[in-house]
Amino acid sequence: MNEKYLFSLMSVVLLFLLAYAGVEVAGLQVLFGVIIPYMALIVFLAGFAYRVIQWAQTPVPYKIPTTGGQQKSLPWIQHAAIDCPDTKAQVVGRMAMEVLLFRSLFRNLVFKKEGDKLAYRMELFLWLGAIVFHYAFLVVTIRHLRFFAEPVPFFVTGLEKVDSFLQLGLPVVYMSGIALLAGVLYLAIRRIYVGHTRYISLASDFFPLFLILAIAVTGIMMRYFTKVDIPTVKELTMGLVTFRPAVPEGIGTLFFVHLFLVSVLLAYFPFSKLMHMGGVFFSPTRNMTCNTRAERHVNPWNYPVPVHTYEEYEDDFREHMIEAGLPVEKKE
Amino acid sequence: MQKKLYNKNVVIAGLIILAVLATFPFWYNHGKAAPAPKPELTEKAKAAKECIRSTAYMKTEHMQLLDAWRDTVVRDGIRTYVNEVGKEFDMSLSNTCLDCHSNKEKFCDVCHDYASVDPYCWDCHIENPKENE
Numbered sequence: 001m002n003e004k005y006l007f008s009l010m011s012v013v014l015l016f017l018l019a020y021a022g023v024e025v026a027g028l029q030v031l032f033g034v035i036i037p038y039m040a041l042i043v044f045l046a047g048f049a050y051r052v053i054q055w056a057q058t059p060v061p062y063k064i065p066t067t068g069g070q071q072k073s074l075p076w077i078q079h080a081a082i083d084c085p086d087t088k089a090q091v092v093g094r095m096a097m098e099v100l101l102f103r104s105l106f107r108n109l110v111f112k113k114e115g116d117k118l119a120y121r122m123e124l125f126l127w128l129g130a131i132v133f134h135y136a137f138l139v140v141t142i143r144h145l146r147f148f149a150e151p152v153p154f155f156v157t158g159l160e161k162v163d164s165f166l167q168l169g170l171p172v173v174y175m176s177g178i179a180l181l182a183g184v185l186y187l188a189i190r191r192i193y194v195g196h197t198r199y200i201s202l203a204s205d206f207f208p209l210f211l212i213l214a215i216a217v218t219g220i221m222m223r224y225f226t227k228v229d230i231p232t233v234k235e236l237t238m239g240l241v242t243f244r245p246a247v248p249e250g251i252g253t254l255f256f257v258h259l260f261l262v263s264v265l266l267a268y269f270p271f272s273k274l275m276h277m278g279g280v281f282f283s284p285t286r287n288m289t290c291n292t293r294a295e296r297h298v299n300p301w302n303y304p305v306p307v308h309t310y311e312e313y314e315d316d317f318r319e320h321m322i323e324a325g326l327p328v329e330k331k332e
Numbered sequence: 333m334q335k336k337l338y339n340k341n342v343v344i345a346g347l348i349i350l351a352v353l354a355t356f357p358f359w360y361n362h363g364k365a366a367p368a369p370k371p372e373l374t375e376k377a378k379a380a381k382e383c384i385r386s387t388a389y390m391k392t393e394h395m396q397l398l399d400a401w402r403d404t405v406v407r408d409g410i411r412t413y414v415n416e417v418g419k420e421f422d423m424s425l426s427n428t429c430l431d432c433h434s435n436k437e438k439f440c441d442v443c444h445d446y447a448s449v450d451p452y453c454w455d456c457h458i459e460n461p462k463e464n465e
Contacts, residue, residue, distance in 0.1 A: 041354075044354070045350075045351060045354060045355075048347075048350065049347055049351075052343060052346070052347055053337065053343070056337050056338055056339065056340070056343040057335040057336065057337055057338070058338075059336075059338060060338075145356070145357065146447065146448035148356075148357035148360075148361075149356075149357055149360050149361060150361060150364075150366035150446070151445075152445075152448040153360070156448060157448055157450065160448065160449075160450075161450070167452060169399060170395040170396060170398055170399035170402075171395045171396075171449070172452075227392035227393055228392065229391050229392050230392075230447045231368040231369065231443055231446055231447055232368055234366075234368065234446060234447060235366075235367055235368040238361070238365075238366040238367075241357035241358050241361055242361050242363045242364060242365055242366065243363055244365055248368070250388075278346075278350075281346065300336075300338070
């Protein structure tokens with residue numbers, strides 16, 4: 001047992017109970033269904049902008065791109081354009097691969113003992129877990145637009161068709177829901193069971209995982225098991241996005257718990273490691289051109305320093321230097 | 333002191349893209365009210381007064397009921413369903429549900445369009461058994 005993940009787990013359980021009791025016992029539907037979601041969205045947008053602007057105001061003193069290939073050099077030496085970008089366009093290419101495919105995670109290695117030898121081996125499970133988790137999350141998020149748009153746009157209905165093409169059960173099983181749950185479970189279990197990742201993990205690493213796990217579980221519960229009245233839920237969400245907030249009768253408590261946990265995720269987002277969503281674009285190791293041989297990078301916070309050149313120094317001390325027998329550039 | 337914003341254009345463009353995406357529902361709906369639809373009952377349904385199960389159950393769990401019906405009919409060959417008050421129904425999508433709810437467009441479909449569900453059942457099952465006869 002480790003207090004870091006226990007602490008995170010207990011926080012999520014507490015948040016769950018807070019919303020459950022708030023709605024079930026205290027009848028605070030308006031607080032959990034209207035006020036908190038609005039505030040969470042405002043905190044998310046303002047906080048995100050604040051963090052991004054802070055980062056954008058931070059100068060980068062050195063060229064520190066990480067490279068995984070040959071820098072542009074002489075014409076007969078092959079240049080690795082994506083791994084060691086020389087132009088802005090190549091940086092955009094590398095960033096796109098990073099954001100869309102998690103390319104640098106794909107290079108993940110594991111150092112292990114094989115017989116009496118030590119070796120580096122490919123380790124793709126982190127990459128796989130991450131890509132499954134992130135894309136499933138994206139699909140689930142887009143699918144949720146069915147609650148926030150009337151008429152429901154074509155890309156949402158199209159995605160629903162693709163996501164449900166196995167036609168399993170009724171209501172049809174969405175693959176993305178299962179993939180999201182599997183992905184987040186894998187990432188959480190990996191952090192807990194792999195010794196060295198557990199060692200470097202903090203409560204702030206576990207908390208988002210458990211929070212997203214709780215969101216996924218409550219969502220799946222509502223869709224397949226405990227059930228909520230979907231049209232009534234949509235009435236509430238449409239009220240929110242058309243600025244006619246109202247809480248219709250007959251929505252199960254679990255829905256408010258789900259909504260509250262999502263609000264917590266949104267409000268927590270800008271102040272947490274989840275900001276890697278914006279941060280990846282600001283990491284100098286990813287977003288700088290690697291053209292140090294072609295162009296000089298000037299530290300933006302350099303200020304004019306009064307310099308005293310060697311020539312001036314010699315002018316000051318020439319006589320003494322000649323007297324002491326030191327070599328001088330200019331005799332006279 | 334006013335601090336310099338490095339790569340100003342890109343940063344501002346990125347923030348605008350985020351804001352536009354994150355507020356999609358707010359501008360997509362133009363603030364138009366969209367209350368839940370009221371499914372219309374046919375004369376026949378009104379006369380029957382009650383659905384197969386309680387209304388609350390039907391609202392949220394009619395798909396599970398249909399799934400159970402499908403499996404019972406197709407796998408076990410049992411075609412009669414007895415509900416919790418002992419009333420009997422023929423387990424059939426087109427012949428039972430659409431017998432009382434023969435106004436599919438104004439009943440099933442209004443709800444489904446609103447909730448963005450498009451059951452694939454009608455690829456095979458007849459949508460309007462009355463008209464086809």
